[in-house]
Amino acid sequence: MVQTDVVVIGAGAAGLMCAFTAAARGRKVMLLDHANKAGKKILMSGGGRCNFTNLYTEPSNFLSGNPHFCKSALARYTQWDFIEMVSRHGVPYHEKKLGQLFCDNKASDILGMLLEECQQNGAELRLNTSVQSIERTEHGYRLQSSAGEIACQSLVIATGGLSIPTLGASGFGYQVARQFGHSVLPTRAGLVPFTITEPQLKAMCESLSGTSVEDCLVSCNGVSFRENILFTHRGLSGPAILQMSSYWQPGDTIEINLLPQLNLIEWLQAQRNERPNTELKTLIGELFTRKMAGLLTEHWFVSKPLKQHSTAELEEVAQKLGSWQLVPAGTEGYRTAEVTLGGVDTREVSSKTMESLKTPGLYFIGEVLDVTGHLGGFNFQWAWASGYAAAQYV
Numbered sequence: 001m002v003q004t005d006v007v008v009i010g011a012g013a014a015g016l017m018c019a020f021t022a023a024a025r026g027r028k029v030m031l032l033d034h035a036n037k038a039g040k041k042i043l044m045s046g047g048g049r050c051n052f053t054n055l056y057t058e059p060s061n062f063l064s065g066n067p068h069f070c071k072s073a074l075a076r077y078t079q080w081d082f083i084e085m086v087s088r089h090g091v092p093y094h095e096k097k098l099g100q101l102f103c104d105n106k107a108s109d110i111l112g113m114l115l116e117e118c119q120q121n122g123a124e125l126r127l128n129t130s131v132q133s134i135e136r137t138e139h140g141y142r143l144q145s146s147a148g149e150i151a152c153q154s155l156v157i158a159t160g161g162l163s164i165p166t167l168g169a170s171g172f173g174y175q176v177a178r179q180f181g182h183s184v185l186p187t188r189a190g191l192v193p194f195t196i197t198e199p200q201l202k203a204m205c206e207s208l209s210g211t212s213v214e215d216c217l218v219s220c221n222g223v224s225f226r227e228n229i230l231f232t233h234r235g236l237s238g239p240a241i242l243q244m245s246s247y248w249q250p251g252d253t254i255e256i257n258l259l260p261q262l263n264l265i266e267w268l269q270a271q272r273n274e275r276p277n278t279e280l281k282t283l284i285g286e287l288f289t290r291k292m293a294g295l296l297t298e299h300w301f302v303s304k305p306l307k308q309h310s311t312a313e314l315e316e317v318a319q320k321l322g323s324w325q326l327v328p329a330g331t332e333g334y335r336t337a338e339v340t341l342g343g344v345d346t347r348e349v350s351s352k353t354m355e356s357l358k359t360p361g362l363y364f365i366g367e368v369l370d371v372t373g374h375l376g377g378f379n380f381q382w383a384w385a386s387g388y389a390a391a392q393y394v
């Protein structure tokens with residue numbers, strides 16, 4: 001039997017951070033992962049460049065049944081702390097937009113940095129290792145794993161959520177939580193594209209697949225995001241849509257303002273005065289791509305010279321473009337979702353230490369917890385911060 005101080009299960013963002021930080025405190029740490037590689041999601045993230053944090057990280061960027069839970073960890077390991085480590089390792093990065101920091105080169109720079117920290121601090125990484133059972137003992141925990149029996153004082157669950165099973169995601173963390181008496185809040189896919197099945201709209205999305213509209217205001221359930229949207233073969237995607245998917249419930253209507261920068265009715269009336277002979281379709285073509293203008297006109301409007309449009313008709317045009325209402329059929333689900341909403345109920349976990357309030361020595365960090373960030377580097381910041389918090393106490 002192998003004896004160690006700390007076992008961390010899951011060598012993703014949170015697990016790696018926790019493992020080397022605890023090892024730096026002098027703890028003997030073993031980091032296990034069933035995958036053949038650590039940090040697969042890090043490598044895939046940010047289109048291969050890893051949006052590793054956000055300059056404007058605030059607790060309000062996170063969804064949770066217990067919104068105060070994330071505050072303590074985020075305050076004790078901030079975006080600036082992570083940026084300091086990135087700079088110390090000489091990883092070049094830049095702000096893309098809205099405070100989102102990306103690697104200049106590749107996401108593997110971030111994974112390389114985390115693995116180097118593990119090595120330098122002496123955290124032992126064991127890949128291709130699955131855990132069959134966990135048992136509580138007098139001094140901690142005993143694990144039966146594919147690498148044999150392992151005993152530890154502290155056990156950290158960092159197995160993430162259910163998104164993208166092909167990258168190693170599993171429900172293992174929820175299973176362990178339940179085993180030790182924890183509640184797991186219902187999970188669902190977040191930061192995920194919407195699917196559309198309504199035939200006319202689906203046909204429009206298909207024809208416009210790959211077209212993005214730069215500045216849209218997407219609203220639902222009292223929440224709004226202003227960013228671009230993207231038409232896909234099966235529905236809608238793009239940052240504003242992905243953000244909204246985390247707030248959307250099946251059956252909810254979403255509203256899209258395709259031109260939030262304009263006071264539409266005033267603008268349309270002004271255009272009618274300035275160039276009365278211009279066709280509505282031509283005018284809309286100046287705002288979007290010609291193809292999109294053609295399809296919108298075909299679906300929504302009768303195109304004729306502006307002077308022939310009554311004010312009531314222009315109001316209808318403004319209404320359509322400014323508050324397009326649609327009910328998505330669903331989402332693309334865990335297959336493509338960036339995150340999993342819900343998870344281990346944070347009311348049963350210490351916000352200071354990430355330790356279970358039910359079973360001493362058991363810790364939960366990262367996405368397995370019911371804490372989900374907005375798009376933009378917030379999910380990694382949560383993984384770093386929660387991993388760091390637990391590492392001080394394991």
Ligand code: FDA
Nearest residue numbers: 010012013014034045046051160168172366367377379380
């Ligand atoms: P994570 O999923 O990273 O790690 C869990 C680990 O546990 C994995 O290595 C897995 O193999 C292992 N594991 C699972 N079950 C196990 C078992 N039974 N036994 C042993 N090991 C097990 N966020 C962000 O802030 N910026 C970004 O740019 C992106 N981009 C992005 C792109 C894509 C495609 C996805 C899918 C996700 C993102 N994210 C993101 C989200 C981000 O990747 C995610 O929130 C963090 O990786 C969560 O970190 P965790 O360590 O909690 O889980």
